Every structure is written in C-alpha cells, then in structure tokens.
Amino acid sequence: MIQTIELTKKYGDFTALDKLNLSIKEGEIFGLLGANGAGKSTAINMLLGFLNPDSGKVQINDIDATKNAKDARKIIGYIPENVNLYPYLSGVENLDYFCRLAGLKYSKTELQDFLASCGLQSEANDQKVSAYSKGMRQKVGIAIAYAKKAKVYLLDEPASGLDPLASKELSILLKKLASEGATILMASHDIFRVREVCNRIGILKSGILVKELYAKDVSANELETLYLKFMQN
Amino acid sequence: MFQIIKNEWRFLVRSRLLIAISIAFVSILLLSIFLGNYQTQKQEQTYQKATEHLRQQWVSIDAMNPHSAAHYGTYVFKPANLLSNLDEGVNSVTGNVLRVEGHVQNEIVHSEASQMQAVSRFGKLKSALLLQYIVPLLLIFLAFNTISSEKQSGRLKLLVLQGAKPLEIILSKTLSVWLYGVLLLIFVVVVYGILNFQNLTAEILTRTGLFFLSYALYYFIISGLTVFLSARWQNATLALTSMLGIWILWTIFLPNILMSSAEKWYPLPSRNEFQSAMTEDRSKGLDGHNPSDERGIALEEKVLKEYGVDSLSQLPINFDGMRMQADEEYGNSVWDKHYGSNRNILHQQKKSFQLGGIINPFIALQNTSMGFMASDNLHHQDFLLQVENYRRVFIKMLNDKQTFGGSKTGNWGWKIDNAFFKSVPDFEHRPTQISVVLSNYIMDVSLLILWSIVVIALIFFGTKKIKIV
Numbered sequence: 087m088i089q090t091i092e093l094t095k096k097y098g099d100f101t102a103l104d105k106l107n108l109s110i111k112e113g114e115i116f117g118l119l120g121a122n123g124a125g126k127s128t129a130i131n132m133l134l135g136f137l138n139p140d141s142g143k144v145q146i147n148d149i150d151a152t153k154n155a156k157d158a159r160k161i162i163g164y165i166p167e168n169v170n171l172y173p174y175l176s177g178v179e180n181l182d183y184f185c186r187l188a189g190l191k192y193s194k195t196e197l198q199d200f201l202a203s204c205g206l207q208s209e210a211n212d213q214k215v216s217a218y219s220k221g222m223r224q225k226v227g228i229a230i231a232y233a234k235k236a237k238v239y240l241l242d243e244p245a246s247g248l249d250p251l252a253s254k255e256l257s258i259l260l261k262k263l264a265s266e267g268a269t270i271l272m273a274s275h276d277i278f279r280v281r282e283v284c285n286r287i288g289i290l291k292s293g294i295l296v297k298e299l300y301a302k303d304v305s306a307n308e309l310e311t312l313y314l315k316f317m318q319n
Numbered sequence: 320m321f322q323i324i325k326n327e328w329r330f331l332v333r334s335r336l337l338i339a340i341s342i343a344f345v346s347i348l349l350l351s352i353f354l355g356n357y358q359t360q361k362q363e364q365t366y367q368k369a370t371e372h373l374r375q376q377w378v379s380i381d382a383m384n385p386h387s388a389a390h391y392g393t394y395v396f397k398p399a400n401l402l403s404n405l406d407e408g409v410n411s412v413t414g415n416v417l418r419v420e421g422h423v424q425n426e427i428v429h430s431e432a433s434q435m436q437a438v439s440r441f442g443k444l445k446s447a448l449l450l451q452y453i454v455p456l457l458l459i460f461l462a463f464n465t466i467s468s469e470k471q472s473g474r475l476k477l478l479v480l481q482g483a484k485p486l487e488i489i490l491s492k493t494l495s496v497w498l499y500g501v502l503l504l505i506f507v508v509v510v511y512g513i514l515n516f517q518n519l520t521a522e523i524l525t526r527t528g529l530f531f532l533s534y535a536l537y538y539f540i541i542s543g544l545t546v547f548l549s550a551r552w553q554n555a556t557l558a559l560t561s562m563l564g565i566w567i568l569w570t571i572f573l574p575n576i577l578m579s580s581a582e583k584w585y586p587l588p589s590r591n592e593f594q595s596a597m598t599e600d601r602s603k604g605l606d607g608h609n610p611s612d613e614r615g616i617a618l619e620e621k622v623l624k625e626y627g628v629d630s631l632s633q634l635p636i637n638f639d640g641m642r643m644q645a646d647e648e649y650g651n652s653v654w655d656k657h658y659g660s661n662r663n664i665l666h667q668q669k670k671s672f673q674l675g676g677i678i679n680p681f682i683a684l685q686n687t688s689m690g691f692m693a694s695d696n697l698h699h700q701d702f703l704l705q706v707e708n709y710r711r712v713f714i715k716m717l718n719d720k721q722t723f724g725g726s727k728t729g730n731w732g733w734k735i736d737n738a739f740f741k742s743v744p745d746f747e748h749r750p751t752q753i754s755v756v757l758s759n760y761i762m763d764v765s766l767l768i769l770w771s772i773v774v775i776a777l778i779f780f781g782t783k784k785i786k787i788v
Contacts, residue, residue: 134480136788159480170472172326174333186322187481227477234481 087111088133088238088269093142095128095293102128104293105142108271110286112237115260115270117284117301119277121317125293126273130240133271134164146238160188163231167243169223173216177201177226180215184230192233204229205255221252228259239263241272245279257283277313281306289316320491323483327465327495337461344449344457345506351446352510355404362399369396370745378741382734385717385724386643392420393713395706395746397427400693401518402526405511406447408694417703419710419746421647421717424654427703446507447688450534451681452570455541458500459562462545464555465492470787471554479787485550489782493539493546500538504531526691526753529764533687536767540680541566543774550785569681577675577682585667597657604649605642614649615642631728638728640721647714654707662700669696669759676766683763683770690760693751697759701751709746716743 093106103125110116120126131137133144135155144151144158151158171180178197185192192200198211206225215223224244231239239260245253260283264270274280280287281301287309289297296316304312331337373394380388397415414427466489469475478488508531512519544565548558588596605614622638623629631638669686676683689695726733 131788134476136476136479160482162480164476164480166473166476168473170474172330172474174330175326179329183322183326184477184481187478187483189482230477230481 087145087147088116088271089145090129090133091143091145093129093132093144094140095125095132095137096140101293103132103139106290106293106295108288108295110269110271112267112269113264114286115264115272115284117280117287118271118273118290119275119280119287119313120273120290121275124290126290127242128293129290130164130242130271130273133240134162135159161235161237163228163234163236163239165224165227165231165239165241165244167246168220169227171215171218171223171226174214176212176214177206177218177222177229178211180226181229181233185233188234190233197233200229200233201226204232205259219252221248221255224248224252224256225259228263232263237268239268239270241270241274243274243276244272245274245276253279277310278306281309289313291316320487320494323478323488323491324495324498327492328498331461331495331499340457344453345503348446348449348503348507349510351449352404352507352514355407355445356511356514359399359401359404366396366398369394374745377743377745378737380737380740382736383740384731384734385720385739386421386640386731388740389421389643389714389717392418393746394418395709397702398748400750401515402523402692403445403694404515405445405507405527405530406688406692406694407445408689408692409696409699410694413696413699417706419706419713421643421714422650424650424658424707424710446511447692450504450507451684451688454500454503454538455566455570457503458496458538458541459545459559459566461499462492462496462542463549463559463562465496465546466550466785467552467555467558475787485785485787486779486782489546489550489778489785492549493543493778496546497535497539497542500542501535504534504538522750522753526693529753529760530688530691533684533691533764533767536764536771537680537684540767540770540774543771543778547774547777547781550782569679573675573679574682574685577672577679581668581671581675584671585664587661587664587668593657593661597653600653600656601650604653605646615645618642618645634728636728637722637724637726637730637733639731640718640723640726643721644715644718647711647718651711658707665696665700673762673766676763680767680770683766686763687760687767690756690763691753697756698751701756702748705748706746713743713746 088108088110090106090108093103093108094101095103106125106129108116118126118129128137132139133146133151135144135151135158139152142152146158147161149158149161171177172183175183178194178201181197181200182192182194185197198208201211202208204225206222206229210218210222215226218226228239241260245256248256257279260270260272264285272280272284281304284301287299287301287304288295289312297312299312301309377393380391383391395417397410397413397417400410403410414429416429417427418425466475469478469488475485475488479485508527511527515523541562545558545562548561549555552558552561605618606612609615618641619631619638622634622641623631626634626636628634672682673686676686686695690697720735720739724733724735724739
C-alpha cells in the first residue's frame with residue numbers, strides 16, 4: 087500500500103508538490119499523469135526517501151517512509167525512465183549484483199527464472215547489457231525489483247521511448263505484478279498507456295492533484311480531453 | 320562493500336582500454352626494473368674493477384716514503400646500491416669518485432648527470448619515477464568519474480535503493496582504485512625481489528617494506544581524494560580538472576617552490592665561499608711542510624721538552640711525521656667546523672622541506688622513497704663522512720709510520736717497504752642501517768598517515784551532504 091498525506095515539497099518560493107493525498111491499495115496500478123515539471127518525479131523521490139518533504143507524510147505498507155526511509159526502501163522497487171545498468175555485465179550478472187547488494191543470493195537458474203518472468207528472452211541472459219535495447223533494460227530493472235520481492239513498484243516514465251511491442255510487454259508485465267499483489271505507482275505523460283494499464287488515474291498539475299478517476303470510467307479519448315482541459319486551464 | 324569492490328574490478332578486467340593501458344604500463348615498469356637492475360650490476364662491476372685495480376696499485380708500491388704515499392693517495396668509489404634500483408634519488412647528481420690524500424679533503428666528483436645530458440635533464444628511468452608520477456595519474460583517471468557516473472546514470476539511486484550506503488559505495492570505490500595502485504606496487508616489489516633474490520637481506524626487506532608502505536599510503540590519499548571529489552562535484556569533468564590541478568601543484572610546483580624556499584631560509588655557502596673560508600682558517604693553523612711555521616716551532620719545543628733533548632736530531636723519532644700529523648689534525652678540525660656547518664644547514668633545509676609534507680604529501684613520499692631506498696642526501700652524507708673517517712685513519716697510519724717507523728727528522732729519502740703498504744686497510748663501506756636513520760623519516764611517514772586520516776575524514780563527513788538526486 088502507498089499512502090501520502092498532505093505531502094508537500096517546496097524549493098524556495100516554488101511549490102513542487104502541494105498537499106498530495108494518495109492512497110493506492112495492494113494489487114492496484116495507479117497512473118500519475120502530468121506534464122513535465124508537474125511534480126511527478128518529486129513525488130516519486132519523496133516516496134523513495136531521497137527527498138525530504140517540507141510537510142506531510144509517506145506511508146509504505148506499515149512503514150512511515152518519511153521517518154524510516156531505509157526500511158521502506160527494502161520493499162520498494164524503482165524503475166526509472168532509463169534503467170542504466172552496468173554495460174560490461176550481462177543481464178544475469180547485473181541482476182545478481184543488485185540482488186547481492188540487497189543481501190539476496192540466488193542461483194543462476196533462479197536469476198534466469200526472474201528474468202524470464204519479466205519477459206527477457208533467455209538468449210539475452212548472458213549477453214552484455216551494452217547490447218540491450220531500452221525495453222530489455224527495463225525488463226532487467228523490473229526483474230531487480232521482482233527478485234527483491236518488492237511489494238511496491240514506483241515507475242517513472244517507464245514507457246517513454248519504448249517501441250509499441252516493448253511498451254505492450256511492459257503493460258502485460260505490470261498487470262501480472264499487480265495480480266500477484268504488488269502496489270504500483272506509474273508516473274507518466276503517456277495518456278493512452280496509462281489508460282490501458284492503470285486501475286486508477288490521477289492528474290497532477292503544478293504540484294496539485296487536480297483530478298482522480300477510475301480508468302474504467304473513461305475512454306482513452308475522454309481521458310485525453312480531460313487531461314488537455316486541465317493542462318490548458 | 321566486497322560486492323561493490325568485486326564489481327569495480329570486473330569493470331577493470333573487462334575494459335579492453337584499461338587492459339591495454341595496464342599491459343603497456345606494466346611493460347614499462349618491467350623495463351624500468353630490468354634497466355635499474357642492469358645499471359646497478361654494471362655499476363657494481365665497474366666499482367669492483369676500479370676498487371681492485373686501485374688496491375692492486377696501492378699494495379704494489381715497492382718502497383716509498385710514507386708521507387709521499389699520503390700525497391700519492393688513493394681513490395674511493397661510491398659503491399652501487401641494490402636498493403637504488405627502485406629509486407635513484409640523488410645518486411646520479413652527487414658523484415661517485417673521491418680522491419683520498421693528505422692535507423686536503425677533496426670533493427666527490429664524476430656524477431652521472433655531469434657526464435650524460437639525458438640524465439641531467441630527465442633523470443634515469445627508475446621504477447620510482449613511474450610510481451611517483453604516472454601511477455597516481457592512472458589512479459586519478461580511474462577514479463574521477465566513479466561516483467559522478469553513477470549519479471549521472473541514475474545507478475546511484477538503484478544502488479542505495481538496494482541497500483548500499485553512500486559511504487560504503489565511496490569507500491568501496493576508493494579501495495578498488497587504491498588496490499589497482501597497490502597491485503602495481505606489489506608487482507614492482509615482487510619482480511625486484513625475484514631479480515635480486517640471492518642478495519636479499521633483512522635490511523633490504525625492511526627498507527622495501529617501508530618503501531611499499533609509503534607508496535600504499537600515498538596511493539590511498541590520491542584514490543580517496545579523487546573519489547571524494549567525484550562524489551562532491553556534480554560532474555566528472557570538474558572532478559578530473561580539480562585532481563589534475565592538485566597533481567600538478569603537488570608534483571611540479573610545490574616541491575620546487577618549497578625546496579627553493581628552504582634553500583633561501585637556510586642558505587649554503589657557495590663552493591667559492593666554502594673553499595675561501597676553509598683556506599683562510601687553515602692558513603691560521605700549522606703548515607706541516609714549513610719548518611719555520613710558528614705553530615710548528617711551538618710543537619717542536621713541546622716535543623723536545625717531552626723527550627728531554629735539545630735538538631730534533633737527538634729525537635728518537637722523526638718530527639717531520641709528527642708535524643705532518645699535527646697539520647692534518649688542525650686541517651681536520653677546520654673541515655669539521657665548515658663541513659659540520661654545511662651539514663647543519665642541509666639538516667635544517669631537509670627539516671623545513673619535510674614540513675612541506677603538511678601541505679603536500681608528495682614531498683613526504685619523495686623523502687621516504689629516497690630515504691628508504693638509501694639514495695637520499697642523508698645517506699650520501701653518511702658515505703662522505705665514512706670516507707673522511709677512513710682518510711683520517713689512512714693518513715694517520717702513514718704519518719705515524721713516518722714518525723715512529725725508524726727514520727730521523729729531515730730524512731725525506733727514507734722509505735718503507737711493501738709489507739707496510741699491504742697492511743694499510745682498504746676503504747670498507749658500511750651501508751647505513753635503517754634502524755639508525757629511521758627517526759629521520761618518522762615525520763614523513765606520520766604526515767602520510769595523517770593525510771590518509773584526513774582523506775578518510777573527508778569521505779566520512781563530506782559524503783553526508785552528497786545528494787542522491
């Protein structure tokens with residue numbers, strides 16, 4: 087579960103995030119829509135504990151993440167827009183390395199299984215990551231969180247720059263994770279992908295959550311119209 | 320921490336460029352060790368040949384007046400030093416040959432630098448040259464983007480999210496880079512050990528161990544500082560530029576500025592001033608070759624009184640030899656005064672230069688490197704002192720033979736046979752033991768340790784402010 091209560095972040099006179107209240111349940115995928123600079127990444131960085139809020143609180147499952155970021159991070163998986171892995175390591179080696187940092191030791195077969203679960207073709211397992219496409223790196227990134235047994239997934243513009251097939255595969259993967267009980271927050275400005283993947287959607291404008299709705303209640307076109315209306319006002 | 324170090328080393332091992340650079344550098348290091356060894360062996364052979372030749376000349380003196388033999392004199396050669404394979408120190412500029420004779424203390428001459436322009440301009444290719452100048456540069460190039468690249472790529476977030484602490488990451492990266500330098504150092508020391516296996520002694524091993532320790536500390540300072548800057552600055556270029564600036568300041572400008580300052584604060588007399596002062600002081604003393612010299616006459620009266628005789632011809636000894644020795648002893652006291660003063664000035668210069676290590680650890684490294692490899696000025700001065708002590712024993716033996724060998728005063732035609740010349744001992748160099756001179760380098764080693772602690776403190780306290788995003 088992800089919960090933010092009156093979460094606020096200011097940079098001098100500029101308010102990057104203004105009293106954000108969110109509540110995302112287990113098994114739910116929440117899409118945070120917003121233009122560049124709307125405060126999506128600020129919100130994610132505060133959820134990760136990399137930025138301290140000026141006021142408000144973050145709750146990740148039972149953990150008060152504003153006070154105990156280290157414990158919260160143990161159950162969070164984070165997939166940035168560009169998953170920059172170590173190019174001189176293979177997919178398996180990257181996964182192994184990040185798992186070991188988290189204190190997890192898996193056999194090669196187990197690591198391969200994690201990668202397969204996240205949709206990486208088995209032929210790519212032992213290839214150097216420098217030869218991977220962006221989509222393949224995303225899959226390894228998700229596998230890192232998956233192998234860590236993350237309960238919460240935070241994705242910052244994950245579909246940006248992905249080809250349609252890779253984007254579709256990502257959607258399937260996220261739905262699979264949610265069906266397994268993961269809580270997912272996906273920040274994006276890709277209206278159609280968010281509409282397709284998420285259960286609930288929030289529109290963030292200038293740090294304020296201006297609208298919250300269920301994806302099933304709107305069509306992609308209606309969502310676009312709504313989004314543009316908020317952006318233009 | 321181990322995982323991060325292991326990962327850094329996987330990068331080093333898998334980077335073709337780094338492997339190529341490492342192979343090239345190790346080849347140059349190998350060349351420097353072999354060349355150093357070859358030069359020392361060659362120098363040792365030349366030394367042996369020259370020493371034997373001169374000894375042969377000396378023991379072949381058929382019959383000669385002892386004081387004439389004192390003027391004939393001999394030569395002492397500075398022996399090759401096995402340790403200077405690694406660091407030549409001041410050896411190539413200080414000279415190798417010293418003429419030993421009566422009445423005068425000669426200067427050591429025939430330095431390699433005076434005979435080879437390349438040596439005087441660029442120094443000799445010794446491992447220390449590469450270990451002091453090039454290895455730190457390699458470490459800087461390895462470390463300058465270790466943290467900034469993690470930050471810029473966003474991997475730092477992932478690493479922290481996986482449980483790695485920023486301090487742990489920075490320390491691990493520092494240790495990885497430092498290990499690279501230490502491995503090069505181990506390589507040099509091991510190859511050196513293998514090449515000289517038969518000549519290794521506890522003294523050489525101790526000195527090499529201390530040499531290793533100083534370099535290991537200096538490499539830690541360089542690695543830690545570079546990784547720290549990489550973590551603190553927002554981009555890698557700034558970290559690289561800062562470290563290159565520090566490298567230039569530490570290795571090129573500060574040593575020259577500090578040495579010049581030390582020479583200004585404690586100036587040595589010029590060669591002419593030194594010689595003039597010596598000549599002036601000696602002119603006030605006894606002239607062994609001048610029977611009408613006032614001090615000579617006073618000594619003559621004293622000796623006649625002691626023996627209870629009225630004239631030199633009644634003496635059972637040869638007063639000429641006694642006067643020569645008195646002349647010698649006066650000359651020795653003059654030399655002790657002036658040379659001692661020079662030694663004091665050199666000591667003060669060294670002390671103030673050593674203090675430069677407070678702002679520049681490279682100075683401390685240079686001092687320990689030369690010192691532990693027995694090739695600094697302190698060891699050179701010790702050699703000169705040993706030669707002077709030998710000269711005094713050598714000349715006294717000849718003068719005593721002139722005095723008490725059975726000749727009479729004024730009998731300059733008297734000669735002693737070959738057996739005596741054979742009994743005169745040859746110069747035997749006793750290498751300075753590290754236990755005797757170690758106290759001279761405690762300040763340098765302490766400063767290197769202090770610098771390492773400062774770098775650790777910088778990493779500990781400075782990284783708390785590092786922003787992950």
